Amino acid sequence: MIAAPGDPSARRPSGPWGSDLAAELYARFADGIARLERFDPLVATLGKSYAGEERRLLYLMVRHAAPELVFELSPKRGWSTLHIAAALEDNGRGKVISFELDPVYGHLARSTVRRAGLGHRSEVVVGDVRDMLPQVYERWRRDGRVSGIGFLFIDSEHSAPFATWYIANLFPLVVPGGLIHVHDIEAAPERVVSGAATIPEPLGEERVLAEHLIAHREAYRWWSVAAAVRDSAYLERVRPWGGGRLALSPGRRPHPIEAALGMERNPTLWIEKLGAQEAVAYPYRPFEPLRVPLGRRLRNVIRRRLAFVYVPLRERRRERRRRAKAATPSA
Ligand SMILES: C[S@@+](CC[C@H](N)C(=O)[O-])C[C@H]1O[C@@H](n2cnc3c(N)ncnc32)[C@H](O)[C@@H]1O
Structure with missing residues (x-):
């Protein structure tokens, strides 16, 4: 049984995780994966930095968790939003609420999901997520609409201060069994902390996150997709279901690492919270506000x-x- 949101002491018994979970989900939702191809023509304009394996896994994890609410930081043109909304639609329930700093991207994210006929699954809030999320969360908490975060998608500002903000303010709200997706995490936390990761992520998010996870390893489990796609055993397991296709799609601008590898890198870290929900109300731990002239x-x-x-x-x-x-x- 999944722990109810708001139950701060509950823990979720461990089910399959990592490659085992991915293989199970590929088999279970193979029809949904096949239908994601309807979005392929948008790769060149929308999907420039979010690759094939991670978008399939994002869809599968939303199908698997079947959340009522997904908090998304941040949508840009709405590529990740589209995959989350498609999975919610196939689940027949749930909404994604996306926080975007740039008003132009906010507009584009809205129109991306609307054009796909998924506007009813999405709401886009424009502004600094660190200001806007507490407002939305607290309003909804008082209305009885939320009492924790069950699904958190993070692909926003990749800096150390931003990671410090979300770890202090959002991780405590995540319910036991809740999922956290962080994009642009190139190496597994143990490799980052031990210094074995050869290409450090320049803005510092990866290190701050890795140090937090390793220091609280009893409260989380995690899975690096970047590591999985370099493992032939993983690729063999998911290929029968349309997974593990790592060829760079035409029209997608390869990241320098991808240009060197000649294939997609898929730098997603999936995290499951196993520990208790530490806060139900937004913690309001401080951060350095943006200085916008x-x-x-x-x-x-x-x-x-x-x-x-x-x-x-x-x-x-x-x-x-x-x-x-x-x-x-x-x-
Ligand atoms: C890497 S892009 C997101 C890509 C998107 N997930 C996709 O699938 O295409 C990062 C986005 O975060 C937004 N962003 C950066 N800092 C932010 C903040 N403090 N609050 C809200 N959005 C922010 C940027 O404007 C940008 O659109």
Whole structure:
């Protein structure tokens, strides 16, 4: 039985995890995985940094957890949002609430899910997530709509201070058995902490997260997708169900590591909370606020108001440039 949100002492008995769980989910939701191909034409415009294996696993983990509410930090153009919303729709329940700093991306994320017919599964909140999430969470908690976080998706600012904020304020709200996805984590925490990770992530999120997990290893278990996709045993298990396809899709700009490897890197870390929920109310542990100059703040207000005219023009220009670049033979 999954621990009820808000029950601070409950613990979830361990089920399959890592490759075992992935293989089980691929087999169970094979039809849903096949239908994700409807989003493939969007890879070139939306899916530039979120690769095939991690998007399939994101879909599968949302199917598996069947959450009522997913907190997403952050959607950008809505590629991850689309996969979360598609899984919620296939579950027949749940909503994703996404926090995006940039008003233009907020507008784009909304239109991405709406165009896929999934707008009813999604809500996008524009602003610094560190300011907006406490407002939304506390309003909903008082209304009895939330009493913890069951599914947390993190692919936002990849800095050490940002990681310190979410570990202090969001991890305590996660319920036992709750899932946390962190993107752009290239190496497993033990490798980061022991110094065995050869390519340190430059902004510091990876190290802060790794140190927290290792220091509280009894309260979490985790699984590195970046490590899994380099393991032939994992790939053999999931390939019969359409998993483990690591060829770089046409139109996707490879990360320098991918360009060197000649395949996708999939830097996702999946974490399951095993320990107790430490807080039901938002903890309000402090953070360094963004210093946005007045000019930028005003520009953002205008961009937000005019997004419905400005964004389609901007995206058409971006698409024209992308096509022109794709048509130019490389030297
Ligand atoms: C790596 S992108 C997210 C990619 C997205 N998950 C996808 O699948 O395409 C990071 C996003 O985080 C947003 N962001 C950065 N700092 C933020 C903050 N403090 N609050 C809210 N959003 C933030 C950026 O504007 C950007 O859109």
